[in-house]
Amino acid sequence: MSDLPHRDLHAVALETIDAAAELLGLEPWLAATLRRPERAVTVEIPYLAADGTVRSVRGYRVQHSTARGPAKGGIRFHPDVTIEEVTGLATLMSIKTALLDLPLGGGKGGVTVDPRGMTDAEVEAITRGYARAIAGVIGPDVDVPAPDVNTGTRHMDWIADEYGHLVGSPTPAVVTGKSLAAGGSLGRDTATAAGCRTVTLRAAKQLGLAADARVAIQGFGNAGAHLARMLAADGLRVVAVSDSRGGVHRPDGLDLAAVAEAKRVHGSVTAFPDADVVTNEELLAVDCEILVPAALEGAIAEREATKVRARLVAEAANGPCTPEADLVLAERDVVVLPDVLASAGGVTVSCFEWQQNRDGSTWSEARVAAELDRRMQGAFDALWDYAAAQRLPLRLAAVALGVQRVAEATRQRHAAPTAAPLAS
């Protein structure tokens, strides 16, 4: 899944903005403004490699919009990261935070690096170097990074530490997704999965799917593995899961604890013995009612979409269905729960973490879960009703709702003066 057309994500984000702008009848200056990020920073990160040589990698931080609040979004470490991809993802974050009505904007960061095979010291040096390089453009009131592909609590703790030293005082609210000891929130690690679970169950009910409907999940990382466990606990049958090396399929349902153990010990779910081994492409075509792409973007393109047998696709990853796939799925009557909603649990609990850091409070796990559930349900219901009323596919409806909010805030911010300036 690493040779996917990442550069296309920026084009997709632009098409998305254009479609929403047309639907909403946005003023041309506003549509043009939302097509471009407010700020995009490229940095060079030299670091000491394990062999004693000094090497250097490229990093990016893009703030698409701060009209509704500080930019918010993750940082990914991946060999295919480009400024275009990061810009596209930052744009989607603005829409995501607006759709959930969080007091935040949209941003994204990335480092073009393959962390696999690197020592912990190398990863730490790169992360701290990246934090120093972007320290001047982030901050609790400006831009608040978080984990994304191949980054997690360790990376966020290093960034918070580095930033605190640079500004001269501990500043946990500068990043979210930290460890609990460093000011993280309870429930942040399972938030993306929990949010996806809420909206998937709600959509399944709307579509009249059986209580023990079959689920296939592509991606057994943070989102996919937790989601598999949660949906199985809800009574659904998880019949297939996969990671970057391939997947396993068992029509009557997988023993997920054993699958997770196989991955822990052998590095891949494909080591689980009591199931058929499938490729990632085959996983997308297994007989099931619910398909969850929870890996990288572009996983379901036109060709894959023709083979999907599910009735519902829940996008737990960012951008897994290409626009061409969307059209095929719509023709085939497959309902797609778009990424800006289905993957929004993570940033929602990030917002809770940021709020806790700012007022020094600590929410219980139950409070986090209840607030997340409430927000996700509210966003789902509003979207479902709007899409039905406007006769729009869910993705276009979601983007329109999000873009409308970002546009309103942007318009307000840049409104031309209508009266003469006050006399002094």
Ligand code: GLU
């Ligand atoms: N990387 C996650 C996303 O794409 C979380 C972002 C955040 O928590 O700020 O939504």
